[in-house]
Amino acid sequence: MFTPELRTRLLTGLVCLLPLASTGLAAENTPHLGQAVSEDQLQGVDLIVMPDGSGLPPGAGTAAQGRALYAQQCAACHGAQGEGTPGVPALAGGSTTATPPLMTVGSYWPYATTVYDYVRRAMPPTAPKSLSDVEVYQVVAYVLHLNGLITEDFELNRNSLPAVVMPNRDGFVDRSQVQKASP
Amino acid sequence: MSEINNQNKKASWDRVAGNGLLSRRHLLGLGLAGAGGLVSAKVLAADSSRVEIPDWSKRPGRDPSAYGNPSSFAGNVQRLAGNPSATLPGSGVSRTPLHLLQGNITPNSLHFERHHAGVPDIDPAQHQLLIHGLVRQPLRFTYEDLLAYPMQSRLYFLECSGNSGANTSAQAGDSSAAAIHGLLSCAEWTGVKLSTLLDEAGIAEGASWVTSTGADGASMGRSIPLNKALQDVFIALYQNGEPIRPEQGYPMRLFVPGWEGNVSVKWLTQIKLADAPANFRDETSRYTDLLPDGRALQFTFPMGVKSLITAPSGQMLLRRQGLHEITGVAWSGSGAIRRVEVSADGGRTWADAHLEGTGQELALTRFRLPWLWEGAPAVLQSRATDAAGNVQPTRQQVLAGYSPANRFHYNGIQSWAVSAAGEVKNVYA
Numbered sequence: 128m129f130t131p132e133l134r135t136r137l138l139t140g141l142v143c144l145l146p147l148a149s150t151g152l153a154a155e156n157t158p159h160l161g162q163a164v165s166e167d168q169l170q171g172v173d174l175i176v177m178p179d180g181s182g183l184p185p186g187a188g189t190a191a192q193g194r195a196l197y198a199q200q201c202a203a204c205h206g207a208q209g210e211g212t213p214g215v216p217a218l219a220g221g222s223t224t225a226t227p228p229l230m231t232v233g234s235y236w237p238y239a240t241t242v243y244d245y246v247r248r249a250m251p252p253t254a255p256k257s258l259s260d261v262e263v264y265q266v267v268a269y270v271l272h273l274n275g276l277i278t279e280d281f282e283l284n285r286n287s288l289p290a291v292v293m294p295n296r297d298g299f300v301d302r303s304q305v306q307k308a309s310p
Numbered sequence: 311m312s313e314i315n316n317q318n319k320k321a322s323w324d325r326v327a328g329n330g331l332l333s334r335r336h337l338l339g340l341g342l343a344g345a346g347g348l349v350s351a352k353v354l355a356a357d358s359s360r361v362e363i364p365d366w367s368k369r370p371g372r373d374p375s376a377y378g379n380p381s382s383f384a385g386n387v388q389r390l391a392g393n394p395s396a397t398l399p400g401s402g403v404s405r406t407p408l409h410l411l412q413g414n415i416t417p418n419s420l421h422f423e424r425h426h427a428g429v430p431d432i433d434p435a436q437h438q439l440l441i442h443g444l445v446r447q448p449l450r451f452t453y454e455d456l457l458a459y460p461m462q463s464r465l466y467f468l469e470c471s472g473n474s475g476a477n478t479s480a481q482a483g484d485s486s487a488a489a490i491h492g493l494l495s496c497a498e499w500t501g502v503k504l505s506t507l508l509d510e511a512g513i514a515e516g517a518s519w520v521t522s523t524g525a526d527g528a529s530m531g532r533s534i535p536l537n538k539a540l541q542d543v544f545i546a547l548y549q550n551g552e553p554i555r556p557e558q559g560y561p562m563r564l565f566v567p568g569w570e571g572n573v574s575v576k577w578l579t580q581i582k583l584a585d586a587p588a589n590f591r592d593e594t595s596r597y598t599d600l601l602p603d604g605r606a607l608q609f610t611f612p613m614g615v616k617s618l619i620t621a622p623s624g625q626m627l628l629r630r631q632g633l634h635e636i637t638g639v640a641w642s643g644s645g646a647i648r649r650v651e652v653s654a655d656g657g658r659t660w661a662d663a664h665l666e667g668t669g670q671e672l673a674l675t676r677f678r679l680p681w682l683w684e685g686a687p688a689v690l691q692s693r694a695t696d697a698a699g700n701v702q703p704t705r706q707q708v709l710a711g712y713s714p715a716n717r718f719h720y721n722g723i724q725s726w727a728v729s730a731a732g733e734v735k736n737v738y739a
Contacts, residue, residue, distance in 0.1 A: 156460060157459055157460060157506050157509075157510065158455075158458050158459060159510055160451065160452075160455035160458060160459075161441070161447075161449030161450065161451050161455070161507065161510050161511065162449065162450045162451075163447055163448070163449060163450075164440065164442070164448045164449065164450045165448065166442060166448060169440060169442055169448065172440070172579075172580065173442070173580065173582065174523075174529060175521060175523070175531065175582060175588050176588075177584065177586065177588055177589075178586070178588075178589050179586075204397045212397075214395070214396075214397060215397050215398075216595075222604070223600060223604035223605075223606070223713075224603070224604035226714075227714070227715050228600060228604070228713060228715040230595065230600070230715075232595075235594075235595060235606075236594055236595055237589065237594055238589050238594065240589070241589050241590065241591055241594050241595070244531075244588070244590065244591070245590070245591035245595075248528065248529035248531070249426070249427065249527070249528040249529060249530075249591070252397065252398045252399055252401070252427065252527075253399060255427065255527045255528060255529070256529075298604065298605045298606060299594070299598065299605065299606050299607075299608040300601075300605060300606070300607050300608060301608055301609055302607050302608060302609050302610045302611075303535050303587070303608075303609035303611065304535065305610075
């Protein structure tokens with residue numbers, strides 16, 4: 128006979144070995160109160176954009192279209208050319224090996240998709256989620272253009288955005304499976 | 311003072327390391343040889359006025375109240391809150407006053423805060439937790455639903471990845487323990503295991519990461535590997551026995567034991583299983599650890615083994631020579647604390663501190679050691695060792711591994727210098 132604790136441990140152990148499988152935990156012990164929803168129902172609230180581009184909405188925008196929007200919504204804090212202001216990160220230029228290092232979208236961020244994801248969910252700080260999906264494409268295009276990564280007329284959309292080559296794409300060492308904090 | 315010194319010379323102190331460190335056996339009920347000497351000195355100095363009954367013993371006090379407050383005389387025990395951000399409304403921190411607290415539990419009103427877009431005021435009746443992505447059946451849970459599930463209560467520390475980053479700067483700031491290390495707290499968290507809810511939704515083939523999103527203005531998101539999510543991650547609903555505070559994620563937060571605080575997403579509203587991390591802004595641009603060559607470590611989740619002396623600590627003043635208790639806290643994201651050593655001479659000699667309790671995994675451990683301060687300058691340090699054998703590194707050892715610009719995951723040994731005048735200061739030693 129397995130005690131409940133031992134049983135849970137054994138099952139947890141199995142799960143660690145086979146992370147793709149169901150946990151198989153004793154379902155009879157929980158009330159099962161979750162209500163079924165469909166992914167379609169969640170489209171409006173699921174703002175996650177993955178590096179492969181999944182989650183990007185329809186629509187498109189160029190840096191030329193984003194210039195005025197950037198000046199209106201972003202420049203006061205991030206600077207007219209993305210140079211930053213005191214206490215607000217610079218968006219353009221910089222280098223991770225300069226003294227001191229300056230980590231920007233161009234010099235540090237590994238994925239252009241993250242710029243879309245972050246701007247759509249969190250910017251501008253006074254009114255997050257107030258930009259339309261198309262406006263986010265436009266302003267992201269302008270930020271990428273400030274970094275010299277795309278031309279002024281390059282059309283960003285759900286297909287072209289994930290393909291933008293970010294200079295620091297290979298600058299990260301994934302430590303997710305390492306259980307110690309020191310390098 | 312000469313009276314005390316004479317008494318101390320007579321006493322048979324059990325000195326175990328340099329500069330006045332005494333054996334922890336003194337704290338274990340084995341007697342404090344020589345304590346009588348100090349009592350004698352005190353008696354000689356006592357005044358002879360009559361002891362009176364205080365006024366508050368001569369009248370009724372105030373009525374019971376619905377929700378308690380600290381004594382008005384303890385009003386200094388407060389978080390160290392920064393100034394509001396003009397450009398990022400609601401963004402910022404407040405720090406736990408570690409040097410004013412005892413034991414292992416952080417009171418809810420003093421738990422540190424780090425927000426990226428302020429504290430939302432969430433009506434739990436309107437809040438929902440969505441579980442979707444690579445699951446067999448996407449599900450929606452209400453707050454009331456979750457209250458009906460089997461729960462667990464555990465004592466866990468929570469530490470911001472940027473905690474103690476001030477001590478990576480070139481010059482040691484004259485700061486308090488709270489200012490340097492106060493993005494650290496420890497509470498009893500109660501909630502529902504995430505694995506229970508994931509099992510109900512059914513984990514689909516190919517799922518290997520779990521993304522979590524908050525309902526704050528920033529919709530802050532983080533990704534963690536599924537194997538950790540199934541191990542000990544839970545959805546916290548209670549904090550030290552009461553519903554979690556708004557600044558800790560009311561009505562619900564993810565809690566990821568032992569890992570950098572940012573992954574314990576507050577105001578949790580969305581859990582999406584995926585086959586890869588989302589690479590959110592807060593796991594690429596932020597909370598990544600810059601290396602000397604310009605690359606960066608990403609997903610450095612567990613917090614390193616660490617400790618600090620909370621008293622005496624920065625900006626305190628030792629008002630008398632004689633016996634003091636050195637005390638502090640130790641913790642590790644890799645298991646229980648097994649040992650804390652203390653030095654009073656800048657790391658030349660060390661003595662084992664007494665550890666209170668049984669050394670719970672991923673919780674703060676309180677340590678104590680008696681110290682006879684005889685007026686000489688001292689440098690107080692503590693060094694923790696965890697169950698996995700990790701030993702807290704020196705400041706130099708930590709800095710050697712990173713770019714000078716890195717502020718994350720700093721766990722170097724803290725040095726407090728005590729001057730001959732008794733002033734305690736943060737120093738690099």
